[in-house]
Amino acid sequence: MARRVTLKDIAKEANVHFTTVSLALKNDPRLPQKTRDRLQKLAGKMGYVPDAAMKALCVYRQANRPHPIRSALAYLTDMPRAHPLNSHIYTSSKKKASQIGYNLTEFNLSDPGTSLKSCMSIWRNTGIKGVLVGPVENPKPLAEASWDRWVTMAIGYTVDKPEFNRVVPDLFHNLLEHLSILRERDYQRIGLLLYGNYSTKIYGILHGAYLLEQARHGSDRVTAYVQQGPSTPKTMKAWIKQKRLDALVAPLEDYLVLRKTGLRIPEDIGFSLLAYKPYEPENSPECAGMNLTYDVVAANAVSYLASQLQENDFGLPERPKCLLVPGRFHEGSTIRPTLQPA
Numbered sequence: 001m002a003r004r005v006t007l008k009d010i011a012k013e014a015n016v017h018f019t020t021v022s023l024a025l026k027n028d029p030r031l032p033q034k035t036r037d038r039l040q041k042l043a044g045k046m047g048y049v050p051d052a053a054m055k056a057l058c059v060y061r062q063a064n065r066p067h068p069i070r071s072a073l074a075y076l077t078d079m080p081r082a083h084p085l086n087s088h089i090y091t092s093s094k095k096k097a098s099q100i101g102y103n104l105t106e107f108n109l110s111d112p113g114t115s116l117k118s119c120m121s122i123w124r125n126t127g128i129k130g131v132l133v134g135p136v137e138n139p140k141p142l143a144e145a146s147w148d149r150w151v152t153m154a155i156g157y158t159v160d161k162p163e164f165n166r167v168v169p170d171l172f173h174n175l176l177e178h179l180s181i182l183r184e185r186d187y188q189r190i191g192l193l194l195y196g197n198y199s200t201k202i203y204g205i206l207h208g209a210y211l212l213e214q215a216r217h218g219s220d221r222v223t224a225y226v227q228q229g230p231s232t233p234k235t236m237k238a239w240i241k242q243k244r245l246d247a248l249v250a251p252l253e254d255y256l257v258l259r260k261t262g263l264r265i266p267e268d269i270g271f272s273l274l275a276y277k278p279y280e281p282e283n284s285p286e287c288a289g290m291n292l293t294y295d296v297v298a299a300n301a302v303s304y305l306a307s308q309l310q311e312n313d314f315g316l317p318e319r320p321k322c323l324l325v326p327g328r329f330h331e332g333s334t335i336r337p338t339l340q341p342a
Contacts, residue, residue: 007022009046009048010048013042013046014038020039025050028307029307030311071102071127071130072103072104072105072126072127072128073097073102074105074132075106075134076107076119077107077135077136078109078137078138080110081108081110081111083135085279085280086134086135087279088298089135089295089297090106090134090298092295092296093302100302109138116141129151129314130150130151130153131150131152132155132302133155134156135158136158142161142162143161148315148316149314151305151309151313152164152305153305153308154167155297158201160201165308165320165323169294169297169325170326170327172205172206172209173324173326174290174327175210176209177290177327178272179209180213181329182247182270182335185336187247187335189222189247190246190249191240191249191250192207192225193227193231193248193249193250193274194206194207194226194227195226207226210224211224223243230254233258233262236261237261240263246270248271248272249272249273251274252282255334266336270335270336271288272288272335273288273289273290275291276291277291278330288329288332290329291330292327297325
């Protein structure tokens with residue numbers, strides 16, 4: 001029987017350490033893409049096959065091994081601590097940080113007597129090197145500060161300046177998948193409602209995805225409606241009738257308005273939430289919609305921040321990077337069920 005090719009065999013052939021090979025085969029972003037591609041190609045050429053039993057043992061050991069606390073990380077926000085989104089992201093971030101050996105502490109600029117200057121003073125004096133920036137309502141103080149002493153990672157789009165590395169929901173592909181699911185339920189004329197300030201904040205990503213999807217489905221298209229304030233039942237019903245809509249993708253506020261129009265959901269019109277938010281108390285679980293999985297976004301942001309700390313990537317990046325995290329569709333009774341094959 002031929003001897004199994006090992007990581008050390010590949011490392012010897014490539015003249016690198018076997019841990020480098022291990023990282024490359026895991027497609028770890030800490031290695032340059034060129035290095036990962038070269039070692040992955042070499043492993044395939046040499047006939048490397050992972051040892052399933054050994055992999056399972058390693059996973060088991062890793063899961064049951066207590067991680068020593070390496071250092072503290074700061075979580076920065078100005079959103080009230082009790083705000084559902086902030087609480088959801090912080091809890092998810094702290095859980096992931098603990099799993100990989102970090103202690104994440106919240107620094108909230110909405111707390112009395114707390115400023116970014118006082119936070120930075122604490123970080124310097126306590127040796128905090130990594131900062132995770134959560135949702136921020138007023139990003140101006142962040143843009144006016146110097147970040148040379150810290151490795152910083154932002155979550156979402158609430159901070160446009162300074163230009164941190166960031167981890168965000170993949171809004172473009174989320175909406176394409178969202179609309180594709182509705183098409184599969186035989187919806188033909190799908191309307192999209194957006195709020196102008198939000199559309200601008202995310203650089204028109206959703207509008208662009210919607211236009212692309214519409215262009216793929218012939219000339220009889222519906223134009224996305226960017227609203228500057230909440231709709232009324234009368235204006236919404238008139239718009240639906242004018243555009244001959246059979247489905248609507250919109251924020252939760254518009255679902256509450258739609259229910260007052262007298263239209264039956266989903267018999268007269270299907271409705272799907274632009275962002276299904278399981279962490280919101282007002283969330284309507286019966287609604288279909290795209291869950292942006294902010295818990296997964298937060299966990300990825302912590303992992304990304306940890307990898308940047310290992311590379312001592314202090315200060316603002318010359319070319320900021322953005323990690324996109326796909327969402328997950330939430331089924332609900334506000335749209336037709338999956339069509340059964342004939």
